[in-house]
Amino acid sequence: MIAWDAEKSLGWDMVDGGQQLVIEVANRLNSADAATCAAVTEAALEALEARLVRQFQAEESFLAAQRSPVLAEHRKQHQALLNTLSALRVALRAGHDVRSRLLMTLVAFLRTHLRSADPTDLAPPEQCARAA
Numbered sequence: 073m074i075a076w077d078a079e080k081s082l083g084w085d086m087v088d089g090g091q092q093l094v095i096e097v098a099n100r101l102n103s104a105d106a107a108t109c110a111a112v113t114e115a116a117l118e119a120l121e122a123r124l125v126r127q128f129q130a131e132e133s134f135l136a137a138q139r140s141p142v143l144a145e146h147r148k149q150h151q152a153l154l155n156t157l158s159a160l161r162v163a164l165r166a167g168h169d170v171r172s173r174l175l176m177t178l179v180a181f182l183r184t185h186l187r188s189a190d191p192t193d194l195a196p197p198e199q200c201a202r203a204a
């Protein structure tokens with residue numbers, strides 16, 4: 073079970089909400105039983121794709137407005153996750169059990185992106201200036 077950590081909040085509802093959704097979905101996937109696994113996984117993929125596309129667009133617009141040098145890499149990480157979610161959806165519809173792969177993907181994305189790249193890359197410019 074993964075818990076939302078308020079100390080990880082970026083103070084940007086769009087981004088914090090996405091991280092909370094990833095945590096909720098990971099916990100649902102982890103606790104789903106065999107009877108509900110496929111339905112829980114399909115609902116999870118739909119919720120994640122709908123929500124994260126909007127979040128990623130907002131983040132990338134912010135980075136573009138800042139003329140951030142990390143925009144390309146940040147966008148690449150977003151697209152890699154969306155590509156994986158899409159591939160898992162195709163596999164699920166073909167009858168494969170993708171719950172474990174989706175769960176591992178989300179935990180890795182939480183660790184490497186939502187709690188690592190996002191806090192670093194999305195820091196307001198004034199924070200960057202203060203850190204320099």
Ligand SMILES: [Fe+2]
Pocket residue numbers: 128131146150185189190
């Ligand atoms: Fe991001």
